Amino acid sequence: MFENFFNKKGDPAAAPEGKRLYAIGDVHGRLDLLDALLDEIEKDASGLDAAKLIFLGDYVDRGEHSRGVIDRLVELKHSKSETVFLKGNHEASMLDFLDHPDDLPHWLDWGGLETLESYGVDTSLANEVLANELRKNMPATHHKFLQTLKLNHIEGDYLFVHAGLRPGTPLEEQTEEDMLWIRTRFHNAPKNERPEYVVVHGHTPEERPIDDGWRINVDTGACYGGPLTAVVLEGTQRWFLSVRF
Numbered sequence: 001m002f003e004n005f006f007n008k009k010g011d012p013a014a015a016p017e018g019k020r021l022y023a024i025g026d027v028h029g030r031l032d033l034l035d036a037l038l039d040e041i042e043k044d045a046s047g048l049d050a051a052k053l054i055f056l057g058d059y060v061d062r063g064e065h066s067r068g069v070i071d072r073l074v075e076l077k078h079s080k081s082e083t084v085f086l087k088g089n090h091e092a093s094m095l096d097f098l099d100h101p102d103d104l105p106h107w108l109d110w111g112g113l114e115t116l117e118s119y120g121v122d123t124s125l126a127n128e129v130l131a132n133e134l135r136k137n138m139p140a141t142h143h144k145f146l147q148t149l150k151l152n153h154i155e156g157d158y159l160f161v162h163a164g165l166r167p168g169t170p171l172e173e174q175t176e177e178d179m180l181w182i183r184t185r186f187h188n189a190p191k192n193e194r195p196e197y198v199v200v201h202g203h204t205p206e207e208r209p210i211d212d213g214w215r216i217n218v219d220t221g222a223c224y225g226g227p228l229t230a231v232v233l234e235g236t237q238r239w240f241l242s243v244r245f
Contacts, residue, residue: 012236013157013198020045021233022241023054023160023216025202025209026088028223029063029114034072036243037228044232044241053080054153056202057088057162057180061111062223067118070142077145087149088162089180089203095146101131111223151179158233159197163204164215167193187215200231209240 015021022041027034045051059073060066076083093107094115105127108116113123119137121130135143152161152171164186165171166178183204194214205221209229220242222228227244 011157014236015158015233016156017235019050019052019155019234020048021052021054021155021158022230023056023158023200023218023233024230025056025218025220025228026058026205026222027055027063027069027228028058028061028090028111029066029069029118030222030228031063031065031068031072032245033222033228033243034069036245037230037241038072040241040243041230052082052084052155054084054155054160054200055086056160056200056218057086057149058090058202058219059088060094060115061090061107062114063111064114065118066115067142070145074141074145084153084160085145085149086153086160086162087146087151087176087180091146091149092176092180097127098131098135101127151176154197155233157198158200159195160200162202164201165195165199171195200233209242211238 024037055073059069073085077085090110093110094112097107097112116123116130116134119134121133121137123130125133152159161179163180164182165174166182167185167189199215201215201217202219204217205219205224205226206217207226209220209231210217216231218229218231220226220229227242229240229242232239232241
């Protein structure tokens with residue numbers, strides 16, 4: 001645990017008073033790590049009435065248990081109604097594949113095959129048939145969950161988004177592509193083009209969580225054998241929880 005950095009206004013960045021926030025990085029089908037991290041969060045938040053989970057997207061693909069991950073998140077949505085679920089580029093690609101299977105075959109190479117297998121789909125079929133089979137095998141609650149994911153969320157001095165923000169652009173002018181796909185341009189944003197909020201994001205896997213003061217990256221490559229990580233935000237303090245097998 002350590003003192004937080006300053007936000008763009010020059011004040012110590014803070015979570016809303018009386019709240020502890022847990023922002024969870026890219027899960028990518030690693031249900032085992034998700035369950036283990038949720039257990040650690042439950043221990044860490046023991047006795048607190050105001051703990052809130054914020055998921056940063058990329059729940060599916062690459063790992064073996066995308067369906068199981070979505071099952072768990074749907075359960076959380078009902079049991080912890082304040083939980084926030086953001087959209088990642090992999091959820092966007094999955095939804096695009098369902099609507100336009102022949103226009104987006106590269107989703108299959110990004111981990112879509114593992115997602116299809118988790119839903120019991122025969123991956124030797126043609127793209128259009130794959131999409132039809134996925135629609136049939138996917139519970140309606142899963143499809144609805146994916147369609148209702150948010151693009152960003154603000155709590156106190158923190159803005160949560162999957163990938164980042166286009167530098168020098170107001171939040172209301174950010175596009176879905178910016179928020180789900182941006183990398184280098186955001187990471188290298190000059191000080192005068194950074195947002196007024198401290199940005200918490202995933203999308204770019206790192207060996208360990210990155211805290212650059214004005215942005216925090218909690219994608220630690222769970223699907224590549226790295227840990228699954230959450231940043232914990234309370235008052236002007238922040239710290240990390242990670243699990244790995």
